[in-house]
Amino acid sequence: MSTPLKRVHGYLAEFSSTKDVYHAAEQVRDAGYSSWDVHSPFPVHGMDDAMGLPRSILPRFVLIGGIIGLTTAFLLEYLTQVVIYPTVVQAKPANIYTIAAFFPVMFELTILFAAFTALFTCLIMMKLPRLHHPLFNSRNFSKFSDDKFFLCIEARDPKFSPEKTKAFLAGLGGANIELVEDEL
Amino acid sequence: MAEAAHDSHHPHAGGPSHAKVLLREPLVLNNRSYSWVTNRICGIVENPQPKGWWFIIVPCVALVAVMAFCFTYLVATGVGVWGPNHPVAWGWDITNFVFWIGIGHAGTLISAILYLTRQKWRTAVNRAAEAMTIFAVMCAGLFPALHVGRVWMAWFLAPVPNSNAIWQNFKSPLLWDVFAVSTYFSVSVVFWFLGLVPDLATLRDRCKPGIRKMAYGLFALGWRGGNRQWRHYEIAYGLLAALSTPLVLSVHTVVSFDFATSVVPGWHTTIFPPYFVAGAIFGGFAMVLTLMIPVRKIYGLQDLFTMKHVDNMTKIILLTGTIVGYAYLMELFIAWYSGSLYEFDAFKWRILFGPYTLYYFAMFFCNVIAPQVFWWKKMRENLIVVMIVCMFVNAGMWFERFVIICTTLARDSLPGAWDMYHPTWVEIWTFIGTFGFFMMLFLLFLRFLPVIAIAEIKGVLPEADPHYDPSKTKGDNIVPAPVYEGDRHEAPTPSAAGPLPSGAATA
Structure with missing residues (x-):
């Protein structure tokens, strides 16, 4: 023993x-x-x-996450609606001037990406999870x-x-x- | 609360006695200790559930089976088993979707907006309200998913490359809705989970080694409550609150765009977004009270979820109900004042001569007239009255969505196309089934997770402030909270947590 x-x-x-x-x-x-x-x-x-x-630096990462979300949403909408597959639906033209109709999704993805960045960055900074x-x-x-x-x-x-x-x-x-x- | 004690004392330190200061009502009554809070809330999860729990959950599970049958029948047969027709293409399905989404607004409002505005009373309500939000959004999501008809094609809603090389129409409010609701659901779950982590650690630390301890331990992520963790945690929680605040306002705004951006008279109005958001908060708070008033009584949580909470929430119901009433009247006024023939006609059929006039007046009574009793303090303090009014509001908000959706479509611009809409038994039982689903999830939540945020409640106790001085609270201008005889006891040790203190379950 x-x-x-x-x-x-x-x-x-x-x-x-x-x-x-x-x-x-x-x-x-x-x-x-x-x-x-x-x-x-x-x-x-x-x-x-x-x-x-010192104060946590988490907010900087969340800001970056939000900006990535905003960019993702804009590219997703602009590329699919204007570049790859321009479609005229309900007489709305397929060009950059319809950007106002893209705002809701841009807003939602900004929040979504920022929230998940907050969660995962926070876990990394807290050195969690661990068993x-x-x-x-x-x-x-x-x-x-x-x-x-x-x-x-x-x-x-x-x-x-x-x-x-x-x-x-x-x-x-x-x-x-x-x-x-x-x-x- | 801690600040109130300070503010009222510093000026008098050592000085002569002044007139009595009106103290803010404490958030937790009867000077409860940290361990009392832990024992009382964890006791709900650790002790056998009261008989009533079983009496409710068994029928709820049966209703879930009915709902599953209705959905199977719908998918196997086709959407024709529902009542929508031409011109009423949106019937109970979309009504129920908007109804449940609305219910799901109170949770994030309480957790996010009240957090940012430093309303500390939210700590006793936020956990249950967030859980309710998540369950309500789950109920809501079922309806549009099945409404699409061929559910196996529902993945077409997601912007993924497919073999047809067709992309979604991002200019459509219906697609905005997909993004808004799924984002709302995801962020609500993240927010809820992050808040649960310290409390799951509390449950983990009280469990005997075994499967329960492993399960709680796994979801507690190895939480140790270190300040090097708390400092990031608090910032993350605050940021999620800040992100959720515009989100919660955006969700029902986007839902209202489904209607407002169309050219249907009666839907095409700019008042819809604020009107829908106010209505959602209104209906959501009513549902929180409907659930929490029985819970606080059955589980003996009167010291944590106090009458002050009920008072605050009924005041919010009164405010938002009055905003909704203003929106109803403004809609009527604009229908006349705009001079639009079609708009005027839509409202004429909606409130006077239409087949669904009764629904309009039921809605008006439930949502505008009934909550007015909350102007009186006596009524706000009477829990039976509060429950009855909340039931009216729950029903009234469903009527509101039905009135907006179905009565408008049933009398559209062309009289030759008018038709009636009646729900079929499949729709009725599906809707009843979602209530079973909702209640079942809520009861399971009560059974397995702490219904009140333990760590947050402890943080608002006066002694949680490191600068709290108990000797100063013995001044002559402090009236100590009354103590219930036989209820003021400290459970011996965490590992030997006994049953709820006598009288709690039967109080």
């Missing part, structure tokens, strides 16, 4: 209110940690500032989706130290501090 090899993921500390975890996050930020995160059942207002995170994460090895962690708040400092952080980080989290008021490991 061999002992399974384990890799340390990081230290997990539990907090019971948004206020506690908010002030703890400010101190972790000021201590200069970089690989860490706050886990909460709902988005905590102002947490981005407390963690020192497993070391944090799920912690039994305590499942309370993050109920009423507890967690702060996890990861071992890959250059400032991480097995003793000091644990003491630091305890000093911030974190409860049930545990070392989260993952089987290799």
Whole structure:
């Protein structure tokens, strides 16, 4: 029987209110940690500032997605109605001046492409979906989706130290501090 | 709510006591905790369903079978088994399509427009309303798909290259409709799913290992609630709301173009887009209340879906119902004022001498007169009155579409071509069947998914604000919310979530 090899993921500390975890996050930020995160059942207002995170750049991708949708719709309509297969229906001519009749589909595809870009870009930025994460090895962690708040400092952080980080989290008021490991 | 508590306190900090401040009604009553919210909402999914659930779903499944039979009979025999004829080429099929699409408007309106306008009360309603939207659009989509006649050719609607080298006519409002409805459906599903992810994670974390945990875990996508996730999530959610806002207004606008861009008198009016959109919101909110008033009672959600919600929604019904009433009257006025003989004649047959006059007055009563009772607060607070009025509105909005479509076509410009339209049994049972389909999907939604957005509700609790100070709420100008005896308890642990607190299911 061999002992399974384990890799340390990081230290997990539990907090019971948004206020506690908010002030703890400010101190972790000021201590200069970089690989860490706050886990909460709902988005905590102002947490981005407390963690020192910049605003998400997601909107730029969504704008690009919308522009691609608009272009796709215009080309789809113009090429099929005017270039490839010009048809005069209901006395409406087949030329660029009928562009007003193309607007509804252009609008709809802009929204459609932008919405799907928002969904998929968001998932990529959140590094989801994934089937497993070391944090799920912690039994305590499942309370993050109920009423507890967690702060996890990861071992890959250059400032991480097995003793000091644990003491630091305890000093911030974190409860049930545990070392989260993952089987290799 | 949190802001209300702050605004009323900062000026008095340390100062003398001032006159009582009118506080905004809390969104969640009785100072419920985070875990109370989790337990109550997840309990609906985790506990056995009440008997009433089975009493409703069994007939609904039977109706779905009837609907499937009607569709099979239609496809196997031909569209002649429906009643449309010449000149009434659009009968109950298109009426039902517009009716269901209209119902599907409240969901995205609540989730998108009320989100952008920071109406925090939406959090208790949006999940169920979005689910209802998706199910209603599914019901709506069935009708045009079968109305095309040869359903196996329905793929001709999609702009894909085919061997005939024929392309769709992009100048046709009917094709705009294909794009509008399919975009609306897709974006609504994306919006709904993104909102569900954190709540699916909650359900996953409460399950014992097994198939349920795997299923919820798969759809929760490995959600960990990290702020490095939330910060993108919130932006994505806001952007989807911003994209859905014009979308929801565009869908019924495009549906109304099907009528407004034709040259049929009675349809060819510029008032149609705003009139249809207002009507859709009106009918959609009525359907949300029709579904949610029983749900809040049966599942004991009175603290989350409060009377304040009912009050707000009935006010929206009153407003949009009055806009619809204005549109009805304006149509009549313009029919006279325009001096167009055909327009005047269309309305003369519609409201006075036509075969469907009764439908017009039923519509007018249900949509314009009945909601006027909501001017009185007593009426808005009486749930029986609210339910009755919502039923009138549900029926009235169907009458509206029937009146617009069928009465106009039955009396077109050439008296020699006039004919009556009567639905056949196939159409009647198909329509009843879609109600079974809709209710079945909604009941399955109640059974398997959280009916209220758990994460969003927690986010509007006062203690969700990191700057919330409970000591300050003990000031003399705060009246604490009443506590129900025997109902204020915290369930022991998530893994041992017991049945609903006593009295919840029977309340």
